[in-house]
Amino acid sequence: MAKIGINIATGSLQQPEMIVGIDLGTTNSLVAIIHPETKLPTALKEFDGSSIVPSVVHFDAFGNVEVGAAAKPYLETDPTNTIFSAKRLMGKSYNDIQTHQDFFAYKIIDDNNDSLVKVQVGNQFYSPIELSAHILTALKNRAEHILKTPVNKAVITVPAYFNDGQRKATREAGRLAGFDVLRIINEPTAASLAYGIGLQRSGSTRVAVYDLGGGTFDISVLEITDGVFEVLSTHGDTHLGGDDFDQCIVKHWIATAGLPAGFATEHQSALRVLAEQAKCALSQLPVFTGNIDEFQFGISRAEFESLIHPLVIRTLDACQRALIDAGCGIQQIDEVVLVGGSTRVPAVINQVSAFFNRSVRHNLDPDQVVALGAAIQADILAGNNQATLLLDVTPLSLGIETAGGLMDVLIPRNTKIPFKVAREYTTSV
Ligand code: ADP
Ligand code: MG
Numbered sequence: 149m150a151k152i153g154i155n156i157a158t159g160s161l162q163q164p165e166m167i168v169g170i171d172l173g174t175t176n177s178l179v180a181i182i183h184p185e186t187k188l189p190t191a192l193k194e195f196d197g198s199s200i201v202p203s204v205v206h207f208d209a210f211g212n213v214e215v216g217a218a219a220k221p222y223l224e225t226d227p228t229n230t231i232f233s234a235k236r237l238m239g240k241s242y243n244d245i246q247t248h249q250d251f252f253a254y255k256i257i258d259d260n261n262d263s264l265v266k267v268q269v270g271n272q273f274y275s276p277i278e279l280s281a282h283i284l285t286a287l288k289n290r291a292e293h294i295l296k297t298p299v300n301k302a303v304i305t306v307p308a309y310f311n312d313g314q315r316k317a318t319r320e321a322g323r324l325a326g327f328d329v330l331r332i333i334n335e336p337t338a339a340s341l342a343y344g345i346g347l348q349r350s351g352s353t354r355v356a357v358y359d360l361g362g363g364t365f366d367i368s369v370l371e372i373t374d375g376v377f378e379v380l381s382t383h384g385d386t387h388l389g390g391d392d393f394d395q396c397i398v399k400h401w402i403a404t405a406g407l408p409a410g411f412a413t414e415h416q417s418a419l420r421v422l423a424e425q426a427k428c429a430l431s432q433l434p435v436f437t438g439n440i441d442e443f444q445f446g447i448s449r450a451e452f453e454s455l456i457h458p459l460v461i462r463t464l465d466a467c468q469r470a471l472i473d474a475g476c477g478i479q480q481i482d483e484v485v486l487v488g489g490s491t492r493v494p495a496v497i498n499q500v501s502a503f504f505n506r507s508v509r510h511n512l513d514p515d516q517v518v519a520l521g522a523a524i525q526a527d528i529l530a531g532n533n534q535a536t537l538l539l540d541v542t543p544l545s546l547g548i549e550t551a552g553g554l555m556d557v558l559i560p561r562n563t564k565i566p567f568k569v570a571r572e573y574t575t576s577v
Contacts, residue, residue: 182523199516240264248387267279280318281324318332331525334379337521345485354380361389361488363387376564411443415441425438484509
């Protein structure tokens with residue numbers, strides 16, 4: 149029987165505790181829940197209808213922090229104090245990110261190459277964990293504001309290729325934000341769950357999850373057997389996404405619009421913003437026109453598609469490699485799921501479906517799929533969804549180093565967790 153708490157101070161009945169699902173994205177983040185009445189996974193929306201929170205953190209001179217839509221404009225006006233893509237730094241040392249240093253407009257500390265990176269803002273230093281915690285705190289406050297109830301428990305998603313250190317860092321960020329992080333789950337697993345794939349308890353299904361976000365591309369091949377999700381392979385490109393589509397349009401305009409000297413440099417950010425608008429409009433309409441000052445800029449969907457064609461081909465090459473690593477052909481893939489805002493581009497949908505030679509799943513909002521799946525997992529953990537039993541496995545074998553430098557495996561990889569084992573050892577020296 150369910151227990152119902154009573155708030156002694158107010159005398160009101162307490163709602164059963166809400167566990168939220170969080171997609172902590174490189175570009176955008178969001179929170180979803182299982183709606184208490186409709187029982188459907190639902191992304192939390194502001195009054196203005198927006199569910200996504202840009203993963204941007206701005207610090208002003210007084211140390212005040214702003215996150216999300218309020219922080220985004222500072223990317224242009226105050227770039228050194230505005231942190232974006234903090235997720236790329238999670239669990240990384242300076243050595244890891246050195247070759248992409250130019251990508252970040254803010255200062256990354258490079259005095260100790262091997263230790264974990266820190267970001268310098270003014271005379272303060274922030275770890276990627278603290279930066280992610282700021283985003284998670286904003287999400288928590290927002291969720292509490294919308295739901296009008298405290299929100300303390302969460303399931304947070306991470307890319308399938310995140311290693312143990314990066315997963316721990318994400319968990320720690322959640323803890324700093326005041327969450328009890330019940331589970332860290334893989335983004336492609338969450339996306340599959342959102343489509344109801346893998347919720348049936350018997351049989352085996354292979355799913356390819358194609359995730360094209362703002363700055364990153366991931367392809368994962370999953371095998372789900374009796375409710376256990378196993379990542380067979382992952383591939384991708386950590387510097388390929390919708391932002392590159394925007395850049396293609398900007399370059400095209402600069403090359404063809406006959407702009408006066410200096411215009412492009414002076415209006416760099418306006419061009420980028422207009423290009424993103426054009427791209428999003430072209431997902432619906434055949435042509436786009438807009439202007440900056442008295443200059444008109446136009447582009448057709450056909451032109452846009454030919455500009456991004458080489459980038460889309462690169463994603464398909466990665467899909468090919470992922471299939472090879474997974475040891476399966478296109479025929480062995482049962483489902484293809486599209487995730488990420490950039491999969492709204494019709495040419496992407498068409499080319500991915502042509503590559504896999506099947507219709508692909510893209511009817512859910514691609515910005516929300518991962519968060520919706522996290523909410524489903526949260527609901528399962530809350531014990532509300534008795535029909536399904538979602539099992540997780542350890543991706544690596546766990547063991548102990550014994551005499552002679554050998555590893556004595558205690559828990560083999562792909563063991564269903566939680567799992568407990570005990571073995572007795574004696575000292576050899
Ligand atoms: P991430 O997973 O990296 O946080 P998202 O999945 O939120 O990113 O994807 C963000 C990207 O999706 C941005 O580049 C944005 O411009 C793009 N995007 C959003 N809506 C559309 C649309 N209608 N058409 C094309 N691209 C879109
Ligand atoms: Mg994403």
